[in-house]
Amino acid sequence: MAHRDNPEFLSASTIKGDKVVNTAGEDLGKIEELMIDVDDGRIAYAALSFGGFLGMGNKLFAIPWQALKLRLHEHTFLLDIPKETLERAEGFDKDNWPAADREWLSDTYTYYGYQPYWQRRAEEQTEIRGEVGAERLSRESASENPIFLSADSIKGNKVVNRDGNDIGKIDEIMIDLQDGNVAYAAVSHGGILGIGSKLFAIPWKAFSLRIRDNAFILDIPEETFDKAEGFDKSHWPLTRQELSGTFTHYGFEPYWQAAAVGAGVSAGVMGETEAEKMSRMERERKGLVKTDEELKARQERERLEGLKETQEEKISRLEQERMERERQTETERERLSRLEKEQMELENQSRVEKEKLAGLEKELQESIRLEETEKVSRLEKEVNLLQGQEQSRRERLAQLESERARVGKLEETEKERHARLEKERMEAERREESEKERLARLEKERMEAERKVETEQERL
Structure with missing residues (x-):
């Protein structure tokens, strides 16, 4: 069962830097970054560095989240991918990240033996709606233009409301360890001079990215927030x-x-005949209003249960917060007074300086005038000396040129x-x-005469 010592969520900052080991317990490397699919609100892939393992030290590798299993209390992730698969994997340079799209990412998932998360979701929706799988997937692929951002680049982005008014900023994103979803974004908001501000857990689906302003729009009514x-x-x-x-x-x-409901509906429609499917869809259509009312009632009950707190406890807590804010405000005033005093002292020092x-x-200008004359x-x-040296060099160059011509002629x-001696040698040879x-011919004739x-x- 999940509890604070066995959490279901961890921050992206906590996950980043965790080491990665294989099934044999060998240290492979660490998680360098988490890339977030902004549209889907989940981890698109984890960027891993493998250190000196298999000579992969200078590259990063995109690994599907499903391939990593957390060993919580060891701050370690287990990567259950065969060694030979990793040896053949194509990484990318740390200073040259790929312009990732789903075609590139699909090839990566397939290589490691995992189904891309968007295809799995599309198939589930296909089964629920009774559409042909191939046609559904084709439409999904044609309409998707995802944005992948690193967790680090998302953190610190400002958050604005629908009218563009500043609300706060994203302090952290929390990751659901089970399925890689962004569980929520922690948004800082409120406080005096940044003191006493709280964090608010905001569902990722409540945000939309405004790229040109480097900001996220929070699509939640002001009174609700x-x-x-x-x-x-x-x-x-x-x-x-x-x-x-x-x-x-x-x-x-x-x-x-939502995922559990989708899985249940998907399992329920498996193996239905066409007539049964039509009958079920008709029953669902007729009962839709009732289902919506039941869902709203259940959500209201859950909201009331989630917000239950006695009035006395709430008043006590608010009073404590008010006193804490007053104390912080007084501290801030004292700090501002001290800063004003320091500012005045600095201004006096600045005037003297x-x-x-x-x-x-003034002294420098006078020194410069005197130094200029000298x-x-x-x-x-120096110019006259250099001119004399230049003339001497020219005369020496002329002398050397004449000598070079004489030596060339002698050569x-x-x-x-x-060449003449070589010719005579060859003629003598x-x-x-x-x-x-x-001589050889005369020797031969002599020998022939002696033989005769x-x-x-002998004849005589």
Whole structure:
């Protein structure tokens, strides 16, 4: 059962930085960021860094939320994805995040073996309404143009009402650990000079993004928001039970109840014949008014139960808050008085410093005038010296150029002599080769003559 030591919600700031391990308990890396699907109000994907694991240290990887299982008291998430799947995964550079759309994200989900959350929702709606699945999904894909923002970029955004008046800002977004939904946005509002302000848990569906103003519009009537009970930072709503009355107060059905109703209806219509389906739809149409009235009555009961508090306790609490606000106001007044005194002292110091600065400026101008005269004389001497050095360099360059031409001429003559000697060497080698051939021929003739003489002597 959910309770404060076993919460159903955690802030995005708490989740960010948590380490990630595999089923063998090996440390893989950590969660660097949570990317939020602004339209759907849920985590589109978690951006993980894998450190030195498998040599993936310089990249981030988009991982479906369903692939991560929280080990709450270890501040750790278990990633149950095979090692070989991670080895083949395509990450992205930390300084070059992809321009994510649902086509890109669908490929990522499919690669890791998970069905994209928007397709699952579309299929559930398809089963409920009796439409052909492929046609329904096609229309869903054609009409969607999602916006993905990091949790960090959402935090700190201002919140305005329908008329554009400033209400406060988003201090934190709380994540439902079970399904990755944004359970609520914590909006700061009220207080004197930021002191004594409360936080208000606002359903994500109550917001719409105004990109050009970098703000979120809160689509809730002013009187409803004024009657809302906030919470302080030491007591955040951390369970669905705590949050249920808040959703009802703002006129929204808790998202987990809507999901349960959708699942129940989907399960009920499975396996129906066409006639049974038509009959059921007709019964639902006739009973719609009654169902709406029952739903409103139930919501009103839940709202009253969520807001129940005795008048005496409420008066006591309000009195305590009033006294606390008065104490804080008095403290703030003392602080402002002290700041005014410090401001006067700083102004006096500033005046003295200005007078001192004016005197130094005058001395500086006089020094500059004297230094300019000396500087001009010194520069003239330096110019004359440089001109003399330049003339010497030019004469030296002319001398070197003449020397280079003479050396070039000698080098050309040497090349010609070398070529002539090479030609003579080759001619001598050729003559030597001819002489060797002639000597070989004479040797052969001598041997032939000796052989004939020996033959003639043997005959005689």
